[in-house]
Amino acid sequence: MIELLKDLIRIKSDDVEGANAALLFCKNWFEARGIAVTVYENNSKLMLVTEIGIGEERIIWNGHVDVVPGDAEQFNPFEEGDRLYGRGSADMKAGVAAMMQAFYELSLTPQKLTKRIQLHIVTDEETDGATSKYLVDQGFNGDFIICGEPTHLHIGLQAKGIIQLDVKLKGKSSHGSRPWEGVNAIEQAFAFDKAMRKLPFLSASNKFYDYPSINLAKIHAGDRYNIVPAECVMSYDIRFVPGQNSSEILALIKNAAHMDFPESEVIVHACEPAVTTEENNLYVLKLQQVTTNMTNSITNLFGQHGSADTRFYAKNGAGAIEFGPSGADWHGEKEYVSISSVEKYKKILVSFIID
Numbered sequence: 001m002i003e004l005l006k007d008l009i010r011i012k013s014d015d016v017e018g019a020n021a022a023l024l025f026c027k028n029w030f031e032a033r034g035i036a037v038t039v040y041e042n043n044s045k046l047m048l049v050t051e052i053g054i055g056e057e058r059i060i061w062n063g064h065v066d067v068v069p070g071d072a073e074q075f076n077p078f079e080e081g082d083r084l085y086g087r088g089s090a091d092m093k094a095g096v097a098a099m100m101q102a103f104y105e106l107s108l109t110p111q112k113l114t115k116r117i118q119l120h121i122v123t124d125e126e127t128d129g130a131t132s133k134y135l136v137d138q139g140f141n142g143d144f145i146i147c148g149e150p151t152h153l154h155i156g157l158q159a160k161g162i163i164q165l166d167v168k169l170k171g172k173s174s175h176g177s178r179p180w181e182g183v184n185a186i187e188q189a190f191a192f193d194k195a196m197r198k199l200p201f202l203s204a205s206n207k208f209y210d211y212p213s214i215n216l217a218k219i220h221a222g223d224r225y226n227i228v229p230a231e232c233v234m235s236y237d238i239r240f241v242p243g244q245n246s247s248e249i250l251a252l253i254k255n256a257a258h259m260d261f262p263e264s265e266v267i268v269h270a271c272e273p274a275v276t277t278e279e280n281n282l283y284v285l286k287l288q289q290v291t292t293n294m295t296n297s298i299t300n301l302f303g304q305h306g307s308a309d310t311r312f313y314a315k316n317g318a319g320a321i322e323f324g325p326s327g328a329d330w331h332g333e334k335e336y337v338s339i340s341s342v343e344k345y346k347k348i349l350v351s352f353i354i355d
Contacts, residue, residue: 165269
């Protein structure tokens, strides 16, 4: 399995072509072991589905083989003690390799499978997650979904929701030497940002989160030193706490913009719900117990600040979690995964299904 992981890391899957190549590598790996798979395509992006077992109950394992861009040497995996270094080693080719191996081992004992196990491997989680969304939209959903993101063998039960939007502030241009004859849109943007950070939705919290977050990600304004800018566009990435209402948050932001800056525009680019899997979900309780037994340590439940493909499955009411091996510095220069945690993770997946 670790050799499988190394083979996956060697595939430079930081663009569509490379991610598709990694997906086809997985297809060939399964077919060489007598396991039939179906490859789907949407907007030139590939995704793989395979299923074993019988029954009404369906468990889905989801993993992605795309990675964020890295230098050439990061695609040459190497070991140091218990650490396997390489781009995507933790995020999340380790999860994919373990799921592939666990799926293969389960396929050898079909008599033990009283539920269906469906594996989804996708190619664009690091960008927009369109391939997982495509599969869900085509009806590929289940009773419980495990996304194999790196979680140190703890269970990411919830995830913040996402709002991504632009706020366009309008001013009036004038000569840069006579700014009093114009209205500086950048200065209006500063004032709006200050008001934005006082809105009441930012005081929300729950058991897993102390507050939502706002990231002012981009500012576009101005062309020349000697012109007062007539327009400024600020781009925000907002992550809201499970339990909050995205429509109410957007209404507050639009009211704040239009009240003080009547010619402003709020343009919403994305609005994704939070993941709100319950602590008393029977699958969560079983996985927590299996993992605790396997690791001889308490398995914690926690909330993710970021977002994964769990959000697409959770939209239809399925219990969805992030759960994967241990590692560090994913998206960084020294990304690695703990080899022993990958082995444990594979065993946990198998035990979760057949015990």
